[in-house]
Amino acid sequence: MTRTAPFVLALVLSFVVQSASAQDAPGEPMRIRYIVKDVPASVAFYTGQLGFRVLGQAGGSFAVLARGGLQLLLSPTVGPGGASRPMPDGRKPEPGGWTRMVIYTSNLQGDVERLRKAGVHFRNDIVIGLGGNEILLDDPSGNPVELFQPG
Amino acid sequence: MSADTVNVRYMVGDVHQSVDWYVGHLGFSVQLNAAPAFASVERGALRLLLSGRAASAGRPMPDGKLPEPGGWNRFQFVVDDIAAEVERLRGEGVRFRNEILSGPGGSQILAEDPSGNLVEIFQPAAAFAPAR
Numbered sequence: 502m503t504r505t506a507p508f509v510l511a512l513v514l515s516f517v518v519q520s521a522s523a524q525d526a527p528g529e530p531m532r533i534r535y536i537v538k539d540v541p542a543s544v545a546f547y548t549g550q551l552g553f554r555v556l557g558q559a560g561g562s563f564a565v566l567a568r569g570g571l572q573l574l575l576s577p578t579v580g581p582g583g584a585s586r587p588m589p590d591g592r593k594p595e596p597g598g599w600t601r602m603v604i605y606t607s608n609l610q611g612d613v614e615r616l617r618k619a620g621v622h623f624r625n626d627i628v629i630g631l632g633g634n635e636i637l638l639d640d641p642s643g644n645p646v647e648l649f650q651p652g
Numbered sequence: 653m654s655a656d657t658v659n660v661r662y663m664v665g666d667v668h669q670s671v672d673w674y675v676g677h678l679g680f681s682v683q684l685n686a687a688p689a690f691a692s693v694e695r696g697a698l699r700l701l702l703s704g705r706a707a708s709a710g711r712p713m714p715d716g717k718l719p720e721p722g723g724w725n726r727f728q729f730v731v732d733d734i735a736a737e738v739e740r741l742r743g744e745g746v747r748f749r750n751e752i753l754s755g756p757g758g759s760q761i762l763a764e765d766p767s768g769n770l771v772e773i774f775q776p777a778a779a780f781a782p783a784r
Contacts, residue, residue: 586753598724602659
């Protein structure tokens with residue numbers, strides 16, 4: 502960690518809050534946080550494959566992306582930010598698990614074909630559920646993203 | 653559904669218990685309760701989908717892996733006074749995974765729902781709080 506890191510983070514957050522209040526008023530943005538192995542690789546994935554835009558980025562230390570009313574905070578496993586610190590019992594934040602954003606689509610089959618061609622890894626095949634059809638893909642760190650088409 | 657509604661899915665051990673927790677402690681309202689398989693609760697722009705083992709989201713993957721609660725990904729629950737909020741929640745028996753951390757953007761702490769899923773309680777630093 503460098504001495505300048507908190508300052509850079511503060512600049513990014515300042516920018517993010519200003520842009521959020523200007524663009525997304527009157528509703529406040531809903532934020533979720535994913536723990537990632539590599540912030541730049543994750544930014545490239547979410548912007549290139551899933552239609553997010555970058556609101557702010559502090560190099561490899563932190564990034565905030567947006568898509569609709571969602572802001573996605575990307576925090577690395579090691580970095581100056583609070584979300585990267587280990588717990589008092591020693592546990593360390595890591596990517597993975599099953600908690601995920603759900604991205605609605607009107608063309609699930611088409612999206613899956615496009616993403617498979619782009620080399621995106623899926624955990625399963627399209628599941629037909631009661632409320633619609635869904636599938637789980639992995640981001641570059643192994644975090645899940647759900648694509649959902651209402652039935 | 654509003655175009656700005658954000659949908660987040662949590663796997664939970666007990667859907668009834670989870671609904672009670674999010675409604676009772678964090679002020680969500682029930683949108684749909686199909687327990688024990690599934691429920692959805694809402695607060696502001698967030699729709700939180702709570703899926704149990706019996707939901708379609710609870711089915712095993714082709715390689716046999718079973719969806720389960722836990723991990724580190726979470727939604728942010730933004731508050732004006734994190735110390736007061738944590739005191740209230742502790743008084744109600746809510747478990748926390750760490751203590752309040754202060755960073756350049758604000759203060760945060762990680763609460764655990766009854767299944768061990770995280771909720772990040774977050775207070776923006778005064779300098780960055782949006783003008784109201």
